[in-house]
Amino acid sequence: MDVQKRNQLFSIVLGIIIIIGLAYWLYQSIVGPYQEVIEREQMTERVRHQMSNVREALIQYERTNDEFPPTEGGLDSLVTFLKTDSAMIANGDSLFKPLLPNVSYNPDSLIYSPRPPHPKFEYTLNDTLRPQIYLLKDPATDDQIGSLEKTTRLNSGNWE
Numbered sequence: 001m002d003v004q005k006r007n008q009l010f011s012i013v014l015g016i017i018i019i020i021g022l023a024y025w026l027y028q029s030i031v032g033p034y035q036e037v038i039e040r041e042q043m044t045e046r047v048r049h050q051m052s053n054v055r056e057a058l059i060q061y062e063r064t065n066d067e068f069p070p071t072e073g074g075l076d077s078l079v080t081f082l083k084t085d086s087a088m089i090a091n092g093d094s095l096f097k098p099l100l101p102n103v104s105y106n107p108d109s110l111i112y113s114p115r116p117p118h119p120k121f122e123y124t125l126n127d128t129l130r131p132q133i134y135l136l137k138d139p140a141t142d143d144q145i146g147s148l149e150k151t152t153r154l155n156s157g158n159w160e
Contacts, residue, residue, distance in 0.1 A: 046114045047138055048159060049099040053110055054121060054136060055145050055155055056095060057082060068132050071125045075111040082107035115140050124148060 054075075061081050062068050069077040082088045088095075093105045112118045115138070122137040126148045133154050136145040147153035 043115055044141070044143075046099050047141065048143060048157065050110070050112075050114055051121065051136060051138060051143060051145055051157065053096040054078070055157075057088075057110060058134065058136070059155060060085075060088060060095070062132075067127070068125050068134050069123075070127075071123065074123045074125060074134075075121065079107050079111060082110065113138055113140060 057078055058068060061078055064081070064085060064087075069075070069081075082092060088107075092107065096105050096110060098105060112120055119139045122135075122139055124135045126133050126135075129151060131151060131154065133148065133151055134146045135148045138144070143157070143159060145157045146155060
């Protein structure tokens with residue numbers, strides 16, 4: 001093979017490699033940010049689902065005990081209730097279904113956000129009003145269930 005044909009072949013191969021590299025870079029610059037948005041939306045959906053499960057557990061606690069758990073140690077009291085109440089032990093799997101298919105119900109992890117680094121949800125009870133109202137917040141976002149001032153927001157998420 002002479003030098004001219006070899007240089008021409010080398011130029012063609014190098015041109016194809018450059019075109020493929022640029023096409024890949026262009027594809028990643030379009031799809032990458034979109035993938036991040038989808039992942040963020042899925043994480044928000046998982047956090048809100050987890051908060052809804054905590055809301056359901058709080059409702060069950062209130063129905064059984066005629067009051068919500070106290071602010072101090074409230075979520076820990078809720079976990080203890082879920083582990084010791086016979087109805088919650090029997091029906092916990094069906095009441096608090098995880099959003100992801102391969103994840104099983106665990107009362108200990110119910111009060112933690114699925115968003116890394118998995119902080120504990122913030123819970124505050126306002127027992128000065130009748131009916132009692134509470135505020136359940138995700139510390140990583142503005143998502144919350146309930147209100148400390150408005151009884152009409154009881155058990156209502158701010159995203160609903």
